[in-house]
Structures are given as structure tokens and as C-alpha cells.
Amino acid sequence: MMYEDDEEAQDQSLARPWIVLKTTYDVEAWIDHQNRNIQYLIKGNKNNGWGICFELTEGGEIYMHTTSEGDVLLDVTPEAEWVAPLITAVTQVDAPRSQIWALPGDKLTQLVLGLSPLLAMTRLVTDHSFNLKKY
Structure with a gap:
């Protein structure tokens, strides 16, 4: 989808x-x-906070960012911790000690497919601080 003006992109x-x-x-x-x-939205912007926020039907949010290497970072908010066993099951990656998950890029399709029935909304985010938290 191409955007004709910044208002539509925003x-x-x-x-x-x-x-x-x-x-x-x-x-x-x-x-x-x-x-x-x-x-399209990040053209020329070097900010690393771009990604997608998944709002879960039963509460909480998961912020997802892909790195330049193609890996996936998930910031699973405390309200969304209940979904950790599902993330582990669909990605075969153990839960981290922090709320930031680091996943290989080849797990993205399984992750979205597994989360799909539990999602209520999504939105693009432009300033989430994935890179400021330790994982």
C-alpha cells in the first residue's frame, strides 16, 4: 500500500x-x-523503535521489532506474561529472564500464526525503546 501524503501514513x-x-x-x-x-514510514529515519504492537484479547501487549539482521525482538508487557507458554511452544525458544524475547527470524511466521487467535488489535509503533532494555 502506497501513501499519498504524510497524514495518511501517520x-x-x-x-x-x-x-x-x-x-x-x-x-x-x-x-x-x-x-x-x-x-515506507521510516524512510530516512534511523530510529530503532519502529515495530508493531499486538494488543491481546485477554489483556496486555506485545511489541515486536525486527532487527537489521532479521531477528525478532518481543517486548512482552507484564500484563501479557500469561502468553509466554504459547510463545515458547510455537517458537521452541525458552522464556527469557526479562520481558524482552530474542527470537531467530525464521520463527516469525509461527509466532504470528500462534498468536493470531489471541489478538484483538495491532498498531504500528514508531518510538518503542526495544534497544534500551537488556535481554
């Missing part, structure tokens, strides 16, 4: 209702779409 940071994704094709198409939206 509007992308608003929360969007989640539509449950049921296949890996759906997830990969969603990832590609979100990646293009983020790339």
Missing part, C-alpha cells in the same frame, strides 16, 4: 482490529504488507 499508527490469520500464506502476506508499511 494514520497507520492507529489501532486496527485483528482478523484471525489461519494459514502460513495469510501470515506471510500480512508480514509482507506490514514490512512495506513500516519501510
Whole structure:
């Protein structure tokens, strides 16, 4: 999706209702779409706080950021800790001691597919401090 002006691009940071994704094709198409939206919005901006916030139906938020190497950082808020066993199950990565999870990039599709039934909303974020927290 291409944006004609900054106002429309800025509007992308608003929360969007989640539509449950049921296949890996759906997830990969969603990832590609979100990646293009983020790339368009961050043109020329070196800020590392860009990503997606998943709002969970049963409470809490998960902030997701992909690094330049393709790895995934998750900031699982204390209210969302209840979803940690699911993240471990779908990614085969043990829970960290902090609320920041570091996942290999090849786990992204499984992560989104596993979380999909538990999501209420998503929104693009522009200033989350993933890089300031220790993981």
C-alpha cells in the first residue's frame, strides 16, 4: 500500500482490529504488507523503535521489532506474561529472564500464526525503546 501524503501514513499508527490469520500464506502476506508499511514510514529515519504492537484479547501487549539482521525482538508487557507458554511452544525458544524475547527470524511466521487467535488489535509503533532494555 502506497501513501499519498504524510497524514495518511501517520494514520497507520492507529489501532486496527485483528482478523484471525489461519494459514502460513495469510501470515506471510500480512508480514509482507506490514514490512512495506513500516519501510515506507521510516524512510530516512534511523530510529530503532519502529515495530508493531499486538494488543491481546485477554489483556496486555506485545511489541515486536525486527532487527537489521532479521531477528525478532518481543517486548512482552507484564500484563501479557500469561502468553509466554504459547510463545515458547510455537517458537521452541525458552522464556527469557526479562520481558524482552530474542527470537531467530525464521520463527516469525509461527509466532504470528500462534498468536493470531489471541489478538484483538495491532498498531504500528514508531518510538518503542526495544534497544534500551537488556535481554
